[in-house]
Amino acid sequence: MAQQPITLIGGGLVGALLAQQLAGRGFTVDVYEKRPDPRLAGFIGGRSINLALAERGLQALRTAGLAEDVLQRAVMMRGRMVHDRDGHSGLQRYGVDDSEVIWSVSRGALNMLLLDAAEAAGARFHFGQSLVGADFGRQRIRLADEAGVQHERDAGLLIGADGAGSTVRAAMNAHAPLGERIESLxxxxxxxxxxxxxxxxxxxxxxxxxxxxxxxxxxxxxxxxxxxxxxxxxxxxxxxxxxxxxxxxxxxxxxxxxxxxxxxxxxxxxxxxxxxxxxxxxxxxxxxxxxxxxxSTLYLERWHLDGRALLLGDAAHAIVPFHGQGMNCGFEDTVVLANLLAEAPGDSADVFAEFQRVRQPNADAIAAMALENYVEMRDSVADPHYLAKRELGTKLAERIPGHYMARYRMVTFTHVPYAYALERGRAQDHLLEQLLRDTPRVADIDIEAAARLFQSTLEPLPRLRHG
CATH class of the missing domain: 3.30.70 (Alpha-Beta Plaits)
Structure with missing residues (x-):
């Protein structure tokens, strides 16, 4: 089966990075974005001005050859600086040292850098073009320009990277229900x-x-x-x-x-x-x-219509922002999809099904962890029991790094699947709670005995890939 041209709806962060990766692999890529070109008109936000870039997103940018350019425009964040009601503050590090940090990046500056890179790779961008309809039987889409003038074009493979309010998702859902569920926080x-x-x-x-x-x-x-x-x-x-x-x-x-x-x-x-x-x-x-x-959190039963249309990023699995992983998860999506399409460019139905099989459990896992992290950030960071668990976890990470790593570090600084980090984190937390229930003060806990408990109860951690 011949390789079909690809039509991407959405020229934001995920759409632009995917366009760069697909064009770089020889695909014909056209991107339609409803907003004007931010490089000419200025960036029109509407969403968070800056975002947290972590290892998963950085790895995707390395794959695209863009990581160093992005980091030159970012500010390092070592951890959470927690400010109490009395004006006191203290730093809670994210990782063990400055090799484990996250980066504050400007959404607008990053988007423009990715647009330049995608165009340089051969992707074609069409700004001021909104999707208003799709005929999936004929694989054609209808677009409207800023004056409201409509026109049709062949879509080839249609990919929606157009965010939580995705028009591609709405068109797909109208054609065949996707099992959409939106849970407001x-x-x-x-x-x-x-x-x-x-x-x-x-x-x-x-x-x-x-x-x-x-x-x-x-x-x-x-x-x-x-x-x-x-x-x-x-x-x-x-x-x-x-x-x-x-x-x-x-x-x-x-x-x-x-x-x-x-x-x-x-x-x-x-x-x-x-x-x-x-x-x-x-x-x-x-x-x-x-x-x-x-x-809100978006859940779908289906991310694709056989081999004709697919959703990724926030269009498929929008999450709340409290783990700083929305962009990172979307960037991880682009690498998985680009690799799958490159391996089987003429078999989009199997590629789209495999993409959902691989990514959906991980999207569900980071959605759950993001919701849990909101409670941690607004309540637990100042809670003595939380701080005791954190202190005990730090001691165990130093003593048995092959058997204990804090869940936040697994999510933020490694490439292990989100689903694994969620499951392993719950198992570790159960043991930490058990230890602190028996001996509430960390100073009184026998660390050697605690280490033996973890080693006898849990499998060793997988190889934890850093950058």
Whole structure:
């Protein structure tokens, strides 16, 4: 069977990286993106300004030859800087040392770099083109330009990389139900900004812990956990921080429903985040002008229509952002799919089925872990029992690295399947709970006996591939 041309809907992060990888393997690739070209019109966000890049995403970028270019535009984050109500803060490292860090990257800058790379590889981009219909029997799609003028074209293999609100998914679902289920978290988010230190009064900066042009410690993801809600802040290369407030959407106060305007929100911040509010001089403007984003998890029974159409990335498995893995998971998708198509370019039905078989259990696993991580970030990072488990885990990782690795490290710094990390993490957590139930103080635990328990109960860890 001859290799069919590929039509990609969506020129965002996942679509652009997939286009680069497929074009580089000799496929004919056309990408249709509803937004204008961000390299000409400026980046139009609508979603988080910056994202966390971890090992899985980095490995995909290495495959594409782009990792070093991206890292030059990123800010290293060593761990979580946890800020309590009394103004104290402390760093909880993500990994063992600076070989295990994550990176804050600008969504817009990364998207433009990926677009350039995909075009250089031979992919053709068509901006200002929205998918308005698909005839899967004839393998044709209908597109509309920015003026609303419609036209049809042959689709070949149709791939939807057009995000959580995917029009490809809607068309596929109308043709043959995909078993779609969307579970809302019931919480929303709003983005604010801490400007570079040079734009803030010296008195505001005196106790913030910032360095150079940053108002806060730059090499950390900052968290203000408050139990049931939180703020986080990620650094940007020019010295600013993107702050995100996560709150229930409609429940009793505090919620977005209970904060109808900037005045109410500022009063809430003065009470709950007093050290953060002075660092956001445009608080009123940001709060009133920035929308409340929604947080949901998408589950599908089917990701493809035989060999004609396929979904990947957020279009197939959108998750909440609390493990920083949405982009990384989507990038991992692109490598798996590009390799499968390169191995069997004329057998798309088997390729699409195999792609779903391999990736769906992992997508379900990271969706579950992302939901669990929200509770950990907003509640547990300041909880004594959580801190004791973390301390005991650190001791075991040093003593028996072949049998214990914290789940967060498995997800963030290795390439083991997400599904394995979820299962192994639960087994490890069960043993940690058992040890701390018998001896609540870590200092009183016999580490050698604890190590023997892990070694006798659990299989050795697989070879944990770092970069």
């Amino acid at each position: 019931g919480h929303g988010y709003k983005e604010l900004e801490i400007p570079p230190a040079g734009e803030l009064p010296a008195a505001v900066l005196s106790h913030s812990g910032g360095r150079d042009q940053f108002a806060l410690e730059p090499h950390a993801l900052h968290i203000w956990p408050r139990g049931g809600y939180m703020c986080i802040a990620l650094p940007n290369t020019e010295g600013s921080f993107t702050v995100t407030l996560f709150l229930p959407a409609q429940s009793a106060a505090p919620s977005f429903a209970s904060l109808p305007d900037a005045a109410a929100a500022a009063a809430f911040f003065r009470e709950q985040f007093p050290g953060l509010l002075p660092l956001i001089p445009r608080f009123n403007e940001d709060f009133d002008s920035h929308p409340v984003g929604t947080l």
